[in-house]
Amino acid sequence: MLETHEAPRDGARPVTDDEVQHFRANGWVVLRAFYAPWVVEGLLARARARMGEAPLTVSRTNPDERTPNEFNWYARWDGCSHTDGWIHQFSHSQSLARGAARLMGSAQVRFYFDHVFVKLPVASGGGKTPWHQDLPHHPLDRQGALTMWAPLVDCPPEMGTMRFLSGSHRVGLLGRYLNRRDGVALVDEHPWVLDAHASSPPLHLHPGDITVHDLAVVHCASENVSGAPRWVYATQWLPPGARYTGAPNHRTDGHGLVLDEPLDHPRFPIIPLGSTG
Numbered sequence: 001m002l003e004t005h006e007a008p009r010d011g012a013r014p015v016t017d018d019e020v021q022h023f024r025a026n027g028w029v030v031l032r033a034f035y036a037p038w039v040v041e042g043l044l045a046r047a048r049a050r051m052g053e054a055p056l057t058v059s060r061t062n063p064d065e066r067t068p069n070e071f072n073w074y075a076r077w078d079g080c081s082h083t084d085g086w087i088h089q090f091s092h093s094q095s096l097a098r099g100a101a102r103l104m105g106s107a108q109v110r111f112y113f114d115h116v117f118v119k120l121p122v123a124s125g126g127g128k129t130p131w132h133q134d135l136p137h138h139p140l141d142r143q144g145a146l147t148m149w150a151p152l153v154d155c156p157p158e159m160g161t162m163r164f165l166s167g168s169h170r171v172g173l174l175g176r177y178l179n180r181r182d183g184v185a186l187v188d189e190h191p192w193v194l195d196a197h198a199s200s201p202p203l204h205l206h207p208g209d210i211t212v213h214d215l216a217v218v219h220c221a222s223e224n225v226s227g228a229p230r231w232v233y234a235t236q237w238l239p240p241g242a243r244y245t246g247a248p249n250h251r252t253d254g255h256g257l258v259l260d261e262p263l264d265h266p267r268f269p270i271i272p273l274g275s276t277g
Contacts, residue, residue, distance in 0.1 A: 099148070121224045143169065
């Protein structure tokens, strides 16, 4: 039986002023020791139990079923908080939402999505993640959304931690390049972006550390050349006023969202932040 903790809602520390300043300037930031150790242990145990030690993707229609990975280089458990109550308590917690809201500069924040993302080693068919922006792949009408990306195992650079082009969240949307099948990369059509924006250094992230990035920042990840899978848990957060564009997306399909209206649905709640005292 998986161990639990009495208060998964209290598993993230406050964000500092320096971290906010770095995020606003660069579109990304590292938050060291942001998650409590028991949070990381609980998330990893649940992910391995659901996906297997040799991870496979969890079916979106049947969370007890594993399916072949859509792409050879990663396995996913999408919307894990929808079917795991312990994860839900943490992902929808005030401590996590306060951090997202503070970085976003918002008095409120809307929970959008979470998933476990496992990047497989090169020896198991894994590959690199090309330069891309996340936002063009989402049905949202504005910038400001962010991802909290938390490795659940020790992640040196050779495991494929992310690199960010600092300040590139201000250049506007450059197009859809993730999982393209025509071989065209973002830097093929926008080579100037590598000259205009400095890349973040290679990052060594320990369990409990996280990176946070604006969905409009250009980022990539190298191949996982280690011998082990890279286990990551990520949550995504929206400005509460963000509106639905109607574009297809597995996060939002089938929930009766109204075109050009906020994502007002139980799947996407505004989290009460409560007192910080």
